[in-house]
Amino acid sequence: MIHIRRLEAGDIAALSGMVAALAAHHGDAATATREALVRDCLGNAPWLEVWVAEAEGVVIGYAACQRRVQMQTGRRGADLHHLYVARDRRGQGAGRALVAAALGWAGGENCEVMTVATDPGNSAAQAFYMRLGFDPVEFEATRFFRRVQG
Template sequence: MIRAATPADLPQLCTMVHALADYHGDTATATVADLRRDLFGATPWLHALVFAEPRRLLGYAALTQLARVQYGQRGMDLHHLYVCTDYRGDGIGKALLAASLDYARHNNASYVTVTTLPGNAIAQAFYLAQGFQAAPTTGLRYALNLVDKT
């Protein structure tokens, strides 16, 4: 069953966030408190959907808002899509993606983006098979760390 994440899901959700980071060779530092703030805080930053069995979550999708201000368009970025290793290939990813697209439409988004690593051919093929089109970025992107390093 797919449903919106709840505060009770946060420990399992955090474990899956870390598993996705590990899969990509990254080290996650997100905590349950971080997820609580970003999903259920005073200013929610993310929306998460989970694929839930009675006692266990098998996957999740996390979306965040985007905009193309010059076109008056709202969008969503499918920031994460994860399915537990033992359940891949069972249609859970497709179901989470479909629910994510429904959520975006319900919130008046006119587009959804997703990013894959250049070498992740499995994810690229998955998104192409679901109707996404390659949308390479143009221009340079810059970042500024706002966290005090002292």
């Protein structure tokens, strides 16, 4: 049986490993420290809302959301920043349950929409989100990047 709950301090090691696995899947290297994960997911004013999926006492997946707003319309939303389920646990409902938890939270935050992005070639993830009622949105924009000095 899969149980969904909020991230707790004791989950940080498991979360760190799953973040690294997701980054590796996308050809990236995870560089976030455990301290950064605590700060961003559990601190006094966390930047991310995070839920974990647990089965037989083992954390097998997670979902992380960020708040978003369109200032020009006042429309609030949430971005499903990360969704990960251990490879050997996929297809058992954990991903669906994590998305449901995120959507429930977003509704409680008066969000009107939830967005999620996938790698353009990840047809399995795209099909998964469409099965859950997400509609594809064509997005054409140029993003810019600049380091901030603090």
